[in-house]
Amino acid sequence: MALNGDFCTYRKDGVIIRQGQLFRNSPSERQSLIVDMKGDLHIVPERQMTSDGWLERGIIQAFSFGPALVVDGQTKEMPSDYIYGRWKLTEPRSAIGQLGELHYLLAVVDGREPGYSEGINFTGLAELMASKGCKIAYNMDGGQSSTLFFNNKVINKVSNGGERTVSDVLFFATADTDVRRNPR
Numbered sequence: 001m002a003l004n005g006d007f008c009t010y011r012k013d014g015v016i017i018r019q020g021q022l023f024r025n026s027p028s029e030r031q032s033l034i035v036d037m038k039g040d041l042h043i044v045p046e047r048q049m050t051s052d053g054w055l056e057r058g059i060i061q062a063f064s065f066g067p068a069l070v071v072d073g074q075t076k077e078m079p080s081d082y083i084y085g086r087w088k089l090t091e092p093r094s095a096i097g098q099l100g101e102l103h104y105l106l107a108v109v110d111g112r113e114p115g116y117s118e119g120i121n122f123t124g125l126a127e128l129m130a131s132k133g134c135k136i137a138y139n140m141d142g143g144q145s146s147t148l149f150f151n152n153k154v155i156n157k158v159s160n161g162g163e164r165t166v167s168d169v170l171f172f173a174t175a176d177t178d179v180r181r182n183p184r
Contacts (some may be wrong), residue, residue: 002149003106004094005168006033006065007141014064015046015055018168022055031066033096033138034059041098041136043068063140063170069095069126070137078122090119092146092159096170097134105132106170108148112159141166 008016008024015032016024027046034042037058044054046064068076078088092111098104107129111119120128122139129137144160154163 001106001173002169002171003096003108004141004145004147004166005170006063007145007167008064009167011064015049015062016064017055017059017062020058020060025050025055028064030064031068031138033061033063033066033140035061039102041096041104041138043071043136043138061170063138063168065141066139067122068137069122069139070097070130070134073130073135075123075126075130078126088121090121090124091142092117092119092144093122093125093142094140094146094148095125095129095137096140097129097132097137099133099135104172105129105134105137106148107132108146108156110146110157110159112143113157116157140170 008014013026013028014024014030015027027049030046031043032046032049034044034054036042037060049055067079070076090111093109095107096104109120110117125139144158145166147154147158147163148156
């Protein structure tokens with residue numbers, strides 16, 4: 001299963017870590033989604049990542065987009081100065097949330113399709129993720145990037161005429177290709 005990421009190559013700033021390797025250390029005003037070695041999600045303002053020692057803590061992934069949708073099971077008030085000004089509008093959106101230890105929820109809301117789906121705004125997405133039990137949830141890149149891929153096919157209706165190339169994804173897989181033989 002894969003979900004679009006933060007489209008990090010579209011911007012020149014942000015703290016970007018993939019598979020434990022620091023690719024960019026140019027903190028922005030955005031919030032980072034951090035995945036630690038235990039698989040837990042954390043949301044940290046990027047400007048605090050270097051001052052609070054996050055880069056030295058064995059971070060596996062750091063995504064630079066946001067904002068935080070849910071923290072400690074509570075929806076967050078959406079920042080009025082969010083860097084991507086369309087936060088109040090209904091748009092296609094993607095999010096990841098954590099329900100418990102190694103238990104995640106991926107969400108894609110289609111949009112820009114009158115009569116099918118208008119999309120969702122950040123407040124609605126935060127409410128959706130909290131209603132599903134997320135303890136923490138984070139907005140990923142949206143719009144035409146909003147794509148959910150499962151079992152070798154796209155399972156949502158991508159806006160603006162279909163899939164576009166994205167620079168990164170959140171990817172979940174099993175190491176055992178025959179789970180019937182060795183269930184986990």
